[in-house]
Amino acid sequence: MKTMLIASAILMAAPFAAQAGADFVEGDKTFGGDAELGATITTGNTDTTSVKARLDMKQELGNWENQYLLEALYTEDTGEVTGKRYLGLVQADYKLDEISYLFINANHEVDPFTGFDSKSTISSGYGHKFVDTGKTLFSVEVGPGYQYKRLDDESALAAGYDTEDSWVAHGVANFETEITDSSKFKQMFVADFGESLEGRSETSITANIIGALAMKFAVIIRYNDKPLDDKKSTDTETNMTLLYAF
Known part of the structure; x- marks a missing residue:
């Protein structure tokens, strides 16, 4: 089942990747994104390491708007790993008009501290921009999806099974606005409802430092x-990172 899920994601992403390559050669493209990095290291009486990295890229190809996201979090305390999470995401939006679009999303997350080795989700549906003024954006996405999880060895032994899969209802609400010419506020909610309800909320404020370099605070x-x-039931992550826009 996992092989079929990954294969489906590759098949869906392949046309977008091929088109992206063609437009890149022809020069008819709009491409940009931001990279962020934050780290905390202490030594002496307490030895801790915490690293947060994220690369978010967006590309416009005619009626297509594509997003490619890579995210990693790693924490270690006195030689013991206390947190580890990796996320990869690809989303393609096809614009129906200036305010509505169809989307396809495929993502894969590794977070062994939840008791699951990995989680993969594929979804598609309809998105609508209720507000899009250039400075303020509010959009909502809804649609069906399919989710596949693999339990780690300890959890599988306790549960008596090693995988879970289910159809889910996928929803995203995204709000972002410019506070000033050099600062921005973002709030995003993501939810997948199937055999369980899983949600993710990200609240962030970004303030420009100089040029393309900014400071980002996120919860x-x-x-x-x-x-x-x-x-x-709940995990909370608070971080401060440097962000470089390109």
Whole structure:
């Protein structure tokens, strides 16, 4: 099942990648994004390491708007790994007009501290921009999806099974606005509802420092209403990173 899921994601992404390559050669493209990095390292009586990295790229190809996202979080305390999360995401939006579009999304997340080795989700549906003034954006996406999870060895032994899969209802609400000419506020909610409700909220403020360099403060909350027996429903992540726009 996992092989079929990954293969489906590749098949869906392949036409977009091929088109992107063609437009890049022809020069008829709009491409940009931002890269961010934050790290905390302490030594002495306490040895801790925390690293957060993220690369978010967007591309416009005619009626297509594509997003490519890579995200990583790693924390270590006195030689023991206390947090590890990796996320890869590809989304393609096809514009129906200036305010509505169809989307296809495929993402894969590795977070062993939830009791799952990995989680893969594919979804598609309809998106609508209720507000888009250039300085303020509010959009909503809804549609069906399919989710596949693989439990780690310890959780699989306790549960008596090693994989979970289900159809889900996928929804995204995104709001962003310029506070000043040099600062921006963003709020995003992502939810997948199937056999359980899983949600993600990200609140961030970005303030420009100089040129393309900015400082970003973010609070990320992840929620699962049916976690594994020895896990908590809510995870919270707070970080400060440097962001470079290109």
